[in-house]
Amino acid sequence: NAGVTQTPKFRILKIGQSMTLQCAQDMNHNYMYWYRQDPGMGLKLIYYSVGAGITDKGEVPNGYNVSRSTTEDFPLRLELAAPSQTSVYFCASRQSNQPQHFGDGTRLSIL
Amino acid sequence: GDSVTQMEGPVTLSEEAFLTINCTYTATGYPSLFWYVQYPGEGLQLLLKATKADDKGSNKGFEATYRKETTSFHLEKGSVQVSDSAVYFCAWETSGSRLTFGEGTQLTVNP
Numbered sequence: 305n306a307g308v309t310q311t312p313k314f315r316i317l318k319i320g321q322s323m324t325l326q327c328a329q330d331m332n333h334n335y336m337y338w339y340r341q342d343p344g345m346g347l348k349l350i351y352y353s354v355g356a357g358i359t360d361k362g363e364v365p366n367g368y369n370v371s372r373s374t375t376e377d378f379p380l381r382l383e384l385a386a387p388s389q390t391s392v393y394f395c396a397s398r399q400s401n402q403p404q405h406f407g408d409g410t411r412l413s414i415l
Numbered sequence: 416g417d418s419v420t421q422m423e424g425p426v427t428l429s430e431e432a433f434l435t436i437n438c439t440y441t442a443t444g445y446p447s448l449f450w451y452v453q454y455p456g457e458g459l460q461l462l463l464k465a466t467k468a469d470d471k472g473s474n475k476g477f478e479a480t481y482r483k484e485t486t487s488f489h490l491e492k493g494s495v496q497v498s499d500s501a502v503y504f505c506a507w508e509t510s511g512s513r514l515t516f517g518e519g520t521q522l523t524v525n526p
């Protein structure tokens with residue numbers, strides 16, 4: 305039972321490059337979330353989705369995009385990487401009235 | 416606005432010491448409350464939760480009671496172990512199944 309799988313685990317980007325962080329869950333959860341965690345800080349919500357085809361902005365959506373074409377996958381897209389986006393990114397999923405399950409994170413550095 | 420205020424860290428204790436990590440929230444209504452734990456290099460794991468006033472969540476020797484009158488959800492453990500060293504996050508659930516996190520408290524337990 306894989307749970308929430310994030311790829312890659314680590315990545316270094318140059319300023320202005322683009323990339324997609326992948327997130328997949330095999331628990332048939334409707335809700336999925338993307339957070340960023342900056343050093344010494346709690347998690348900030350970037351985007352979330354309550355089901356396939358539906359996405360909404362969280363607290364810090366600027367510079368990111370998401371899509372939810374299937375229940376299983378919720379990729380996060382950075383179009384023009386900036387140093388301020390250096391962070392650890394966590395994906396999570398949940399079913400109604402159940403706690404969120406988190407992936408192991410993607411550590412992203414932008415130089 | 417809605418928020419979670421968590422005891423600042425880091426906290427360093429000796430093995431078998433008593434642990435308290437304070438958490439208070441500001442929210443409308445009566446949100447569900449959570450404690451998550453993050454071990455080094457890993458994602459967040461649910462430690463315990465409480466969904467209504469006076470509920471006590473417990474797991475692995477940790478406890479927290481939902482105090483509506485003081486809007487608090489303090490985490491306690493009677494005797495910590497080295498293996499409890501981690502970052503602990505308090506969180507509460509907003510409408511739309513979104514979590515608001517505190518900034519985290521780093522706990523180090525020395526033998």
